[in-house]
Amino acid sequence: MPVNQEFKPTIVAFCCNWCSYAGADLSGTNRLQYPANVKIIRIPCSCRLNPMFVLRAFQRGADGVILCGCHPGDCHYTTGNYYARRRMTLLFSLLDYLGIEKERTRVEWVSAAEGAKFAATMNDFCQTIYNLGPNRRLEDLRCKSE
Amino acid sequence: MQERVIEKAAQLLESGLCSRVLGWKKGEFFYDVTPGVFTTAQEVRNEMVFTPFCGANLSKYLIAESRKEGKVAAFLKPCDTYSFVQLQKEHRIRRENVYAVGVQCEGMCDLDSLTALNLTGITGAEGLGENLKVFTLYGEETLSRKDALSLRCNDCKSKKLLDCDEILGESGEEQDSHRFDQVEALEAMTAEERFAFWRRELSKCIRCNACRNVCPACSCEKCVFDNPNSGVENKAAADPFEENLFHIIRAFHVAGRCTDCGECTRVCPQHIPLHLLNRKLIKDMNQLYGTYQAGADFETKPPMLDFTQEDPEPSIITNGRDSG
Amino acid sequence: MKIWKLDRLQDLFAALAGERTLYIPADVAGQAKFTPWEPGMEMTKALNTNRSAKDLFFPQVEDLAAFKITGRQIQVEDNREDVEDFVIFGVRACDARSFSILDKVFLEEPADTYYKNRRDHATVMTLACSRPEATCFCTALGIDPQAPGGDVSCWVEGENLYLQANTQKGEALLEKLPAMEEGEKPQGDASVFDRLPLKDVDFSVFSEKALLHWFNSPVWEELSRSCLGCGSCTFVCPTCQCYDVKDFDTGTKVKRFRCWDSCMYSDFTMMAHGTNRPTQKERFRQRFMHKLVYYPNNHDGEIGCVGCGRCLRKCPISMNIVKVAKALKEGSV
Numbered sequence: 086m087p088v089n090q091e092f093k094p095t096i097v098a099f100c101c102n103w104c105s106y107a108g109a110d111l112s113g114t115n116r117l118q119y120p121a122n123v124k125i126i127r128i129p130c131s132c133r134l135n136p137m138f139v140l141r142a143f144q145r146g147a148d149g150v151i152l153c154g155c156h157p158g159d160c161h162y163t164t165g166n167y168y169a170r171r172r173m174t175l176l177f178s179l180l181d182y183l184g185i186e187k188e189r190t191r192v193e194w195v196s197a198a199e200g201a202k203f204a205a206t207m208n209d210f211c212q213t214i215y216n217l218g219p220n221r222r223l224e225d226l227r228c229k230s231e
Numbered sequence: 232m233q234e235r236v237i238e239k240a241a242q243l244l245e246s247g248l249c250s251r252v253l254g255w256k257k258g259e260f261f262y263d264v265t266p267g268v269f270t271t272a273q274e275v276r277n278e279m280v281f282t283p284f285c286g287a288n289l290s291k292y293l294i295a296e297s298r299k300e301g302k303v304a305a306f307l308k309p310c311d312t313y314s315f316v317q318l319q320k321e322h323r324i325r326r327e328n329v330y331a332v333g334v335q336c337e338g339m340c341d342l343d344s345l346t347a348l349n350l351t352g353i354t355g356a357e358g359l360g361e362n363l364k365v366f367t368l369y370g371e372e373t374l375s376r377k378d379a380l381s382l383r384c385n386d387c388k389s390k391k392l393l394d395c396d397e398i399l400g401e402s403g404e405e406q407d408s409h410r411f412d413q414v415e416a417l418e419a420m421t422a423e424e425r426f427a428f429w430r431r432e433l434s435k436c437i438r439c440n441a442c443r444n445v446c447p448a449c450s451c452e453k454c455v456f457d458n459p460n461s462g463v464e465n466k467a468a469a470d471p472f473e474e475n476l477f478h479i480i481r482a483f484h485v486a487g488r489c490t491d492c493g494e495c496t497r498v499c500p501q502h503i504p505l506h507l508l509n510r511k512l513i514k515d516m517n518q519l520y521g522t523y524q525a526g527a528d529f530e531t532k533p534p535m536l537d538f539t540q541e542d543p544e545p546s547i548i549t550n551g552r553d554s555g
Numbered sequence: 556m557k558i559w560k561l562d563r564l565q566d567l568f569a570a571l572a573g574e575r576t577l578y579i580p581a582d583v584a585g586q587a588k589f590t591p592w593e594p595g596m597e598m599t600k601a602l603n604t605n606r607s608a609k610d611l612f613f614p615q616v617e618d619l620a621a622f623k624i625t626g627r628q629i630q631v632e633d634n635r636e637d638v639e640d641f642v643i644f645g646v647r648a649c650d651a652r653s654f655s656i657l658d659k660v661f662l663e664e665p666a667d668t669y670y671k672n673r674r675d676h677a678t679v680m681t682l683a684c685s686r687p688e689a690t691c692f693c694t695a696l697g698i699d700p701q702a703p704g705g706d707v708s709c710w711v712e713g714e715n716l717y718l719q720a721n722t723q724k725g726e727a728l729l730e731k732l733p734a735m736e737e738g739e740k741p742q743g744d745a746s747v748f749d750r751l752p753l754k755d756v757d758f759s760v761f762s763e764k765a766l767l768h769w770f771n772s773p774v775w776e777e778l779s780r781s782c783l784g785c786g787s788c789t790f791v792c793p794t795c796q797c798y799d800v801k802d803f804d805t806g807t808k809v810k811r812f813r814c815w816d817s818c819m820y821s822d823f824t825m826m827a828h829g830t831n832r833p834t835q836k837e838r839f840r841q842r843f844m845h846k847l848v849y850y851p852n853n854h855d856g857e858i859g860c861v862g863c864g865r866c867l868r869k870c871p872i873s874m875n876i877v878k879v880a881k882a883l884k885e886g887s888v
Binding site: 132137140141144157164172174177179180181183185187225226228 | 382417419423424425426427428429430455462463469470471472473475476477480482483486508511512515516519520534535538539540542543544545546547548549
C-alpha cells in the first residue's frame with residue numbers, strides 16, 4: 086500500500102444472531118452512523134466463534150476483529166456467551182503473548198435494544214484500529230499482493 | 232529400578248494377567264530408546280529397558296492399545312500418569328483393559344541435553360542411578376544425572392503416580408517448580424520483543440507435526456490441519472501466518488487438557504520451546520479461573536468446559552492487568 | 556591444491572560473497588543452518604546443519620505459478636523466484652552425495668526446471684569431516700567423508716584450509732579468488748572413522764533378494780508400531796524428495812505452489828477413492844522401501860540414503876533406517 090494513500094481499516098464484526106445482529110439492525114433503522122468498513126458476519130451465538138475464525142479474518146485482510154454477543158445472562162442459549170467470554174479472554178491473552186497488538190481484538194456485549202451502543206462501539210473500535218495502523222503481525226502476505 | 236521393571240513385566244506376561252506389555256525397547260546406543268509392545272517374557276528379558284533415557288510418554292499409545300483384545304500392562308512415569316488420567320477423563324482409554332504400573336522417576340535425560348554439555352560423538356552411556364558415564368568417540372566422561380536432565384525435567388511439576396494398579400518405587404509429591412518463570416519473563420517484555428521472540432522461534436517450524444502427533448491431548452481422529460475440507464489444511468507453512476495459525480490453534484485446542492508433560496518440546500526437531508505456549512495458557516487459567524491441573528483427578532471440571540457469572544471480561548487483557 | 560590460512564577464513568567468505576551470494580552453515584536461533592553470509596558471521600561448530608542442504612535446491616515451499624481470472628480470461632503468471640548464481644560452503648560429503656541422488660530424480664527427462672535452475676546456478680564447496688558423530692554411517696554407504704566431492708573440495712588441516720577444484724565450475728570460482736599458495740595437504744588422522752559404531756551396517760543385502768521379499772517381510776508390523784506418523788525424518792532427510800502441489804486462493808488470484816510432503820502422513824498421495832496406505836505400517840514401509848529397495852532398483856543399485864544420521868537424532872521415538880535395515884536383514888525384530 087503506498088504511503089500517501091489513506092489507511093482505511095477493515096473491521097470484521099462477528100455478531101450473534103439474537104442480540105447484536107438485531108442491535109446492528111436497530112442502529113441502521115435509527116440512521117445512526119458507523120463506518121462502512123465494518124463487515125458484519127452473523128453467527129448463531131457468540132460461542133460459535135471458533136478462534137480459527139478470528140485468525141482467518143486477520144489472514145484475509147482484517148485489521149481488527151470484534152465479537153458482539155448478548156449480555157452475560159441474556160444468552161438465547163442460556164450460557165453460550167459465558168463460554169465465549171472465557172475462550173476469547175484466553176485467545177486474546179495468547180495473541181498478546183505472541184506480540185500481536187491486543188487492541189486489535191475486542192469483545193462487546195450489545196443487546197437488541199442497544200442500536201446506539203452498537204454504532205458507538207464500532208466508531209470507537211474503528212478509531213482504535215485506525216490509530217494502530219494496518220495489521221502487519223498477523224497478515225498473510227499472499228492475500229495482500231495484487 | 233530397571234531390574235524391577237523388567238521382572239514385573241515378565242511376571243505379568245508369565246502369569247497371564249496381561250497379554251501385552253507397553254514399555255521401552257533398547258536401541259543401537261544407550262540413548263535411542265523406542266516405545267514398544269512386548270508379548271513374551273523372553274522378549275522382555277532380552278529387549279526391555281528402563282534407563283535415564285526413557286522420556287517418551289507412553290500414555291498416548293494406550294488409546295490404540297486399550298482397544299485391542301486382552302489386557303495391556305503399561306509402565307508409566309509420573310507425568311505419563313497425568314496424561315493417562317486426562318485421557319480417561321476424555322473417554323479415550325478403556326481403563327478395564329489396562330494394568331497400569333507406576334514407575335518412580337528421577338528425571339529423564341536426552342541426547343539434546345547431553346549435546347548441550349558439549350558432548351559429541353556419543354556412542355553410549357552407562358548408569359541407571361545418580362551418575363552417568365558417557366562414552367564418546369573421543370573419550371569418556373562421568374557426569375551427574377542432574378546436570379544432564381532434559382529441559383522439562385528441570386521444571387518437574389509432580390512426582391505423583393496417579394491411578395496405578397501397582398507402583399514400583401514410591402509415588403512422590405507435587406514439586407515446587409519454576410515452570411512459569413520463562414512465561415513471566417516473556418510477559419515482562421514489550422509486545423515488539425515478544426513478537427520478535429516468537430517470530431524467531433516459530434519461523435523455524437518445518438510443520439513435521441511431531442508436536443501434534445506425540446501430544447497425548449491431540450487425540451482427534453482427524454486433525455483440522457489434515458482435513459482438505461477444513462479450508463486450513465496445509466502441509467507446510469507457505470506463509471509466516473500459517474506458522475502462527477498452526478501453533479496458536481494447537482495450543483488453544485489443548486488448553487485445559489494439556490498436562491504440561493513437555494513432549495512437544497522434547498520431540499521438536501527444530502527445538503522450538505512449544506511448552507511456553509501451553510504454559511502461558513495454564514498460567515492464565517490458573518490466574519483467572521482458579522488453579523487447575525489437567526489429569527490430576529477425575530472430578531474437577533476443566534476450566535474451558537466451565538464458567539462462573541463473575542468471570543472477568545476479555546477487556547482484562549486489552550486494558551492491561553497486573554502480571555502478578 | 557590451494558592453501559588458505561584458517562585465521563583469515565572471514566576474508567575468504569568476503570571474497571566469495573563479493574562474487575555472489577554465499578551460504579555457510581551458521582548458528583541461527585540456536586540451530587545450524589545454511590545461511591547467507593554477512594560480514595562477521597562465523598561457521599557453526601556443529602558437525603552438520605540441522606536441516607539438510609537440499610533446502611537450497613528443493614525448498615520446502617516454492618511458488619510454481621499464479622492464475623488470475625478476469626471475466627472469461629485466465630491469465631497465467633510465472634511467479635518463480637529469480638535465481639542468481641550462488642555458492643554453498645561447508646557441505647559435508649553426505650549432503651554432497653544427496654545432490655546426486657536428487658539429480659537422478661529431478662533432472663531425468665522431463666527435467667524439473669525449478670530444481671534445475673537452482674542446480675545450474677550453484678557452486679558447491681564441500682568440507683571434509685574429521686570429527687564425525689556416532690550417528691554417522693556414510694562410510695557404510697560407500698561415501699568417503701574425507702573426499703567430499705562437489706565443485707570444490709575443502710579440508711581443514713592444522714592452520715590451513717586446503718582447496719581443490721573438482722569441476723570446471725569449481726576452477727572458475729577459485730580463479731576469481733585472490734591468488735593462493737599451492738601445496739600438498741598433509742595426511743590427517745582418519746582412525747576415528749574405523750571406530751564408528753555404525754560403519755558395518757550392511758546395505759548390500761537389499762539388492763540380493765526380490766522386491767517382494769522385503770515388501771512382505773514380517774518385521775514391518777513391529778517396526779512401525781510405535782511410529783507417531785510425524786514427518787520429522789522425511790523433512791530433515793537430505794534425500795527425501797516427495798512433494799505435493801497445492802493451490803491457495805488469495806482472494807484475487809490462485810497461487811499454485813509445491814511443498815514437501817511426507818509418506819508418513821495419512822493424506823500422502825490421497826486419491827479420489829481414498830488412500831492406498833491405510834495404516835501407519837504401509838506408510839512406514841513406503842519410506843524405507845523407497846530408500847532401500849525402490850530407489851536402488853531404479854538407479855543401478857544406489858541406496859537412497861547417505862548416512863548423515865539426521866533421522867537417528869531427530870526421530871521422537873528413535874526409530875530409524877539403521878534399525879530398519881538391521882531388522883530386515885535378520886528377518887525379525
